[in-house]
Amino acid sequence: MSTKRDYYEVLGIQKNASQDEIKSQYRKLALKFHPDRNKSPDAAEHFKEISEAYAVLSDSEKRKIYDTHGHAGVDGRYSTEDIFQGSKVNFEDVFGSNFESIFQNLFGRGGGFGFGSGFDFGFGRERGADLVYDTEITLEDVLRGKQEEIELPRDIECSDCKGSGAAPGTSMRTCSVCNGHGQVRTSRSSGFSTFVTVQPCNTCRGQGKIIERPCSRCKGTGKQKGKHHFSFEIPPGIESGEYRIKGEGESMSNGISGDLIVRIKVKSHDKFKRDGADIFYDENISITDAILGKKLTVPALEGTEKIEVEAGSQPNTIIKIKGKGLPHQGSRGRGDQYVRLVINIPKKIDKHQRELLEELHDSFNREE
Numbered sequence: 001m002s003t004k005r006d007y008y009e010v011l012g013i014q015k016n017a018s019q020d021e022i023k024s025q026y027r028k029l030a031l032k033f034h035p036d037r038n039k040s041p042d043a044a045e046h047f048k049e050i051s052e053a054y055a056v057l058s059d060s061e062k063r064k065i066y067d068t069h070g071h072a073g074v075d076g077r078y079s080t081e082d083i084f085q086g087s088k089v090n091f092e093d094v095f096g097s098n099f100e101s102i103f104q105n106l107f108g109r110g111g112g113f114g115f116g117s118g119f120d121f122g123f124g125r126e127r128g129a130d131l132v133y134d135t136e137i138t139l140e141d142v143l144r145g146k147q148e149e150i151e152l153p154r155d156i157e158c159s160d161c162k163g164s165g166a167a168p169g170t171s172m173r174t175c176s177v178c179n180g181h182g183q184v185r186t187s188r189s190s191g192f193s194t195f196v197t198v199q200p201c202n203t204c205r206g207q208g209k210i211i212e213r214p215c216s217r218c219k220g221t222g223k224q225k226g227k228h229h230f231s232f233e234i235p236p237g238i239e240s241g242e243y244r245i246k247g248e249g250e251s252m253s254n255g256i257s258g259d260l261i262v263r264i265k266v267k268s269h270d271k272f273k274r275d276g277a278d279i280f281y282d283e284n285i286s287i288t289d290a291i292l293g294k295k296l297t298v299p300a301l302e303g304t305e306k307i308e309v310e311a312g313s314q315p316n317t318i319i320k321i322k323g324k325g326l327p328h329q330g331s332r333g334r335g336d337q338y339v340r341l342v343i344n345i346p347k348k349i350d351k352h353q354r355e356l357l358e359e360l361h362d363s364f365n366r367e368e
């Protein structure tokens with residue numbers, strides 16, 4: 001077990017630091033160690049450490065307990081979930097409106113559609129590996145949302161030994177090293193202090209029981225490879241990125257399950273470009289339509305929309321079709337569709353067109 005560092009030391013602040021100082025120092029460190037920005041292998045661990053320190057010190061009640069009783073006081077009173085409970089609000093407070101974009105990956109979008117907190121704050125227990133699932137979706141999926149059905153590899157109970165690990169018909173005996181506790185205590189004295197360490201028993205691997213004859217199918221593990229059917233909802237308006245679904249990764253017996261990381265890539269569309277909830281579309285029109293004006297039908301996410309090109313429209317004029325963009329993620333309403341007028345200047349013209357244009361040319365010159 002590693003010893004926890006002092007929260008003030010973790011954030012690099014004085015014991016009497018004000019809330020503003022705590023906040024600004026956390027902001028600085030969090031941006032530096034955010035695993036999306038910092039690729040060093042212990043960035044995530046470090047980010048977790050500073051976030052925990054901030055979660056405690058930014059809460060006056062928890063800070064008081066920490067100041068009086070240290071880590072033992074906080075850990076004894078709060079679970080890790082409690083420590084972080086309500087901190088999302090604080091994180092928003094710290095990072096302002098950028099919060100979503102900076103922290104989306106780590107904290108998920110929370111609530112509503114099953115994307116839980118991005119971090120597992122369970123300390124000390126063994127944690128199963130994260131599983132990564134890649135999926136590509138279309139803009140139409142972004143418009144409507146999508147139900148995704150997947151099969152995840154998952155250990156299931158061995159069908160022969162029903163999970164015991166012992167060959168059918170054989171029994172298990174209590175481990176004599178740990179007397180069935182699964183743990184061994186060792187104490188070591190140093191001066192006036194005695195350190196007691198509790199470790200899983202090596203003989204029975206923490207199970208407290210020893211298998212006389214291991215099950216041949218699972219080799220005594222009690223598990224076999226299986227599949228787990230899992231479905232989740234990709235909410236409308238989602239952006240490309242990584243989203244965590246807590247606890248759906250690899251499971252650990254007596255430990256914490258890893259997370260399922262869903263990597264969503266929104267495919268580029270052949271007609272529309274996207275910026276957040278807005279979509280952009282280029283419509284090619286002829287030079288005469290730009291001059292004379294025209295009623296047009298343009299493609300939209302759902303079928304078509306009618307727009308009117310006014311007489312005398314300039315190149316790159318943008319026409320807004322309100323509410324025909326994508327849904328805003330996690331809130332009501334939709335963005336807009338913007339149509340840009342691209343005016344085609346013909347590269348080749350025939351003899352007749354040339355005559356007409358020359359006539360037009362003379363007419364414009366007479367007007368000047």
Ligand SMILES: [Zn+2]
Pocket residue numbers: 158159160161162163164165166215216217218219220221222223
């Ligand atoms: Zn078995």
Ligand SMILES: [Zn+2]
Pocket residue numbers: 175176177178179180181182183201202203204205206207208209
């Ligand atoms: Zn044992």
